[in-house]
Amino acid sequence: MYIMIVNPIAGNGQSINLFRRIQKEPLYKKKNCRSFLTEEPGHAERLALQVTKIHHESLEGIIVLGGDGTLHEVVNGIRNYPDTPLGFIPAGSGNDFARGLSLKNRGLKLFRSYVEKPMRSKVFLASYSLNQWQKKGSRTFMNSMGFGLDGVVVGEANQQKYRSWTKRLHITKLTYPLALLRSIAKTEPIHFELFLDGKKTNINKAMMVTITNHPYYGGGMKIAPKAKFNSKSLTILVVKPISKKKLMGMFVSVFFGLHTKMKEVEEWKASSVHISSGQPLPFQVDGQSGTCFDCSIKKAETSTTFYSD
Numbered sequence: 001m002y003i004m005i006v007n008p009i010a011g012n013g014q015s016i017n018l019f020r021r022i023q024k025e026p027l028y029k030k031k032n033c034r035s036f037l038t039e040e041p042g043h044a045e046r047l048a049l050q051v052t053k054i055h056h057e058s059l060e061g062i063i064v065l066g067g068d069g070t071l072h073e074v075v076n077g078i079r080n081y082p083d084t085p086l087g088f089i090p091a092g093s094g095n096d097f098a099r100g101l102s103l104k105n106r107g108l109k110l111f112r113s114y115v116e117k118p119m120r121s122k123v124f125l126a127s128y129s130l131n132q133w134q135k136k137g138s139r140t141f142m143n144s145m146g147f148g149l150d151g152v153v154v155g156e157a158n159q160q161k162y163r164s165w166t167k168r169l170h171i172t173k174l175t176y177p178l179a180l181l182r183s184i185a186k187t188e189p190i191h192f193e194l195f196l197d198g199k200k201t202n203i204n205k206a207m208m209v210t211i212t213n214h215p216y217y218g219g220g221m222k223i224a225p226k227a228k229f230n231s232k233s234l235t236i237l238v239v240k241p242i243s244k245k246k247l248m249g250m251f252v253s254v255f256f257g258l259h260t261k262m263k264e265v266e267e268w269k270a271s272s273v274h275i276s277s278g279q280p281l282p283f284q285v286d287g288q289s290g291t292c293f294d295c296s297i298k299k300a301e302t303s304t305t306f307y308s309d
Contacts, residue, residue, distance in 0.1 A: 001031075001032045001033070001034065001055060001058050001059055001060060002031055002032070002033045002034075002059075002060050002061055002062070002063055002114075002115055003033075003034055003035070003036070003051045003055065003059065003061075003062045003063070004019070004022075004033055004034070004035040004036070004062075004063045004064075004065060005035075005036050005038065005044050005047050005048060005051075005062060005063070005064050005065070005066075005070070005074055006019045006035055006036070006037050006038065006065040006066065007037075007038045007044065007065065007066030007067065007069075007070040007091075007092075008037050008038070010065075010066040010067045010070060010091045010092045011066075011067065011091040011092055011093065012093075014091050015065055015066055015091035015092075018065065018089070018091055018107055018108070019035070019065055021107075021108055022065075022108060022111050023035070025108060025111065025112070027111075027112060027115050027116060031060075031115040031116075033063075033115070036051070038066070038070065041073075042073065043073075044064070044066070044070050044073035044074050044077065045073035045074065045076050045077040046077065047074075047077065048062060048073070048074040048076075048077025048078050049077040049078070049080075052077070052078050052080070052081040052084055056081055056084070059084060060085070061084065061085035061086065061087055061114070061118070061307060062074060062078065062084060062085070062086055062087070063086075063087040063088075063089060063111070063114055063115075063307075064086065064087065064088050064089065065089045065091055066091055066092060067090070067091065067092020067093060067094065067095065067287075068090075068092055068094055068095065068096055068097050068142070068143060068286055068287050069092065069286065069287050069288060070092070071086075071088050071097055071142060071286075072140075072141065072142060072285075072286040072287070072288065074086065075125065075140050075141075075142055075304070076139055076140050079140060082302060082304060083305070084305075085118070085120060085305040085306070085307055086304065086305065086306050086307065087110075087114040087118070087306070087307035088101070088103070088306065088307075089106070089107065089110050089111060089114075090103070090106065093219065094176065094217075094218065094219040094220075094287060095219070096143050096144075096214075096216040096217050096218070096219065096220070097142050097143055097214075099214075099215075099216040099220065100142075100143065100213065100214030100215065100216050100229060101121065101123070101214075101229065101306060101308060102308075103308065103309055104309055105309045110309060113307075113309040114307045114309075118307045119307065119308045119309065120305050120306070120307060120308065121229075121305070121306050121307075121308040122230065122303035122304075122305060123142075123229045123230070123303055123304050123305075123306050124213070124229060124230060124231065124232060124299060124300050124302075124303050124304075125140050125141065125142050125213060125300045125304055126140070126141055126145075126211070126213055126234060126297055126298060126299050126300060127139065127140050127141075127297070127298050127300060128140075128141060128145055128285060128295055128296065128297045128298075129295065129296045130290075130292045130294075130295050131292050131293055131294060131295075132294060132296065138296075138298075139285075140300075141213075141285045141286045142213060142286060143212065143213060143214065143216070143217055143286050143287075144210055144211060144212035144213065144217045144223070144224075144284075144285075144286070145210070145211050145212075145283065145284070145285040145286075145295070145297060146208060146209065146210035146211070146217075146283065146284050146285075147190060147192070147208065147209045147210075147275060147281045147282065147283045147295075148187070148189070148190040148206060148207055148208035148209060148281070148282060149183065149184070149187045149207050149208040149239075149247075150208045150209075150210050150282075150283070150284050151281070151282030151283040151284045151289055151290070151291070152183045152186075152187050152282045153176065153179045153180050153183045153218075153284075154176075154179070154284035154287060154288070154289040155282060155284070155289035156179040156182055156183050157176055157178075157179035176218035176219045176221070180218075180251055181248075184244050184247055184248060185244060187207065189205045189206060189207055189241045190205070190206060190207075190208075190209075190277065190279070190281055190282075191204060191205050191277055191278070191279060192204060192205075192206075192209070192275050192276060192277040192281065193275070193276050193277070194209065194238075194273070194274070194275050195273070195274040195275075196236060196268055196270035196272070196273055197270045197271060197272055198272070201268075203238055203240070203266070205240070205241055206238050206239055206240050206241065207239045207240070207241060207242055207247060208238070208239045209236070209237070209238050209239075209275060210223055210224070210236070210237045210238075211234050211235070211236050211237075211273050211297050212224045212227050212234065212235050212237070213227060213229055213234065213235075214227050214228065214229050215227050215257070218254075220255065221251070221254040221255055222254060222255060222256065222257035223237060223254060224237055224267070225257035225260065231269075231299075232271060232299060233269040233270060233271050233299060234269070234270055234271065234272075234273060234297065234299050235267065235268075235269060236267065236268045236269070236270060236273060237260075237265065237266070237267050238265070238266045238267075238268075239264060239265055240264040240265075240266070241264075242264045246264070250262060250264075250265070271298065271299045272296070272297065272298045272299070273296070273297040273298075274294070274295070274296045274297070275294065275295050275297075276293065276294035276295075277293060277294070278293075279293075280292070280293065281293065281295075283295065
């Protein structure tokens, strides 16, 4: 049996239209597929937890139809069942995970490949814990986690009013670049302590600190060109204090992966990262925004299975 978890509002309605076509596909019934539609933030995570509990023995895999945020919830919902294979049919505005996984197909063709001739990839994700004094436990992310400007931009992009007008103008693919334009002028450097594999770095001020599992974020920006899912290390990228004009130029070069040659950009590899500050740090994780005072991040020691094509 395959379970489909569908975010019906992803991609400005593209996901629900695609799902209706998938339901009419003969393989949908032949492969005993069942589907659940999400109704609110957090619902996909609860659904994933429930279906793996109930159907774990007969479950061939979970197929997620939506954006990276929906997949983030499902990944966290199956954390107690890491052997559950996942398939992802991208239908969001960013779809960076699909880029990182190098999926060639899309839509109905991708669904067919998952249920008919599934190939499997082992992916090493990462865990993170916010504000350790709160002892809320860790969560998993697939794409990236960023602090400073990264968090401010995503917070801007996630505002309902902002999302509404980008949908009306049919420019949702430009959500992150436009939010970046609105955020740069008001963003100041963050102050922090940064530890990589337990060793303190000599950097304590930056415009942004991004920790990533694969090259892409922000809807196709190549933030870490050499990062790989199957690596046992995370890629850490730090942009030191820089003029607003030069910062804008840097983000143009990010689409081509050329920003890493700038003197204000430093890049490291590490399996664990800890960042802390005396001031609230704006952050984003897989496109969800918030603030924290400290965060510990660690590359997973065991892999998660994803269907690939």
